[in-house]
Amino acid sequence: MTSEFLGFTMFGVTMITLLLGFPVALTIAGSALIFALIGDYFELFNLGILSLYPLRIFGVMKAxxxxxxxxxxxxxxxxxxxxxxxxxxxxxxxxxxxxxxxxxxxxxxxxxxxxxxxxxxxxxxxxxxxxxxxxxxxxxxxxxxxxxxxxxxxxxxxxxxxxxxx
Known part of the structure; x- marks a missing residue:
């Protein structure tokens, strides 16, 4: 499995769940986490990157x-x-x-x-x-x-x- 295929699949799943009427925030966050786990399983993504997101959130809040x-x-x-x-x-x-x-x-x-x-x-x-x-x-x-x-x-x-x- 390539990262391009995973990206297109993630886009498709996100669009389908949005069209089904799921909330936008839950759809984007859920598909990102699920595909991060899939990417980690196929060694296309490093889960250590996820630990940086709280720092980014606090950086935005301090703007x-x-x-x-x-x-x-x-x-x-x-x-x-x-x-x-x-x-x-x-x-x-x-x-x-x-x-x-x-x-x-x-x-x-x-x-x-x-x-x-x-x-x-x-x-x-x-x-x-x-x-x-x-x-x-x-x-x-x-x-x-x-x-x-x-x-x-x-x-x-x-x-x-x-x-x-x-």
Whole structure:
């Protein structure tokens, strides 16, 4: 058995279990552990590598950029509760109002700028969701379209130069 065959088999098993409806976290972790044991049996994988994963988890938890996530979520809640977000998006919607989807365009622009300034996609999506989702639903946008626009605006910030990714 080769490592390439084992990799393709692992991918196939992961996809099948995901399509069967198993939770993503359990599917990925379970297939990784099972195929690590299979790889160790065929001497294609060293189980000693698994002892390094707790160190990696603590390394990720100590990342200083993650400290900003709750603060940006708090900022989104404050902007939404104070009504500033509604007024900002309403003003930008009027700016682009002559175009079809003016509010959607303004959400994309505000979300991309916020994502570029924060550098954290998750915090941006949560903040934009708190700020703009009620405004968009009130304006008559469907929930699916609103959610898609918010998620797209959060990930757009990664390609704007001040982002952490670049």
């Amino acid at each position: 200083e950029t993650l400290v900003a996530v709750p603060l940006f979520v708090f900022m989104g809640v404050m902007l939404e509760k104070s009504g500033i977000a509604f007024k900002l998006l309403e003003a930008m919607g009027k700016l682009f109002g002559k175009r079809a989807g003016g509010l959607g365009i303004s959400v994309i622009i505000v979300g991309a700028l916020l994502a570029a300034s924060t550098g954290i996609v998750g915090a941006t999506v949560v903040t934009m969701g708190l700020m703009s989702l009620p405004v968009m639903i009130k304006a008559g946008y469907s929930t699916r379209l609103s959610s898609g626009l918010i998620c797209a605006s959060g990930t757009l910030g990664q390609i704007i130069p001040p982002s952490i990714v670049l």
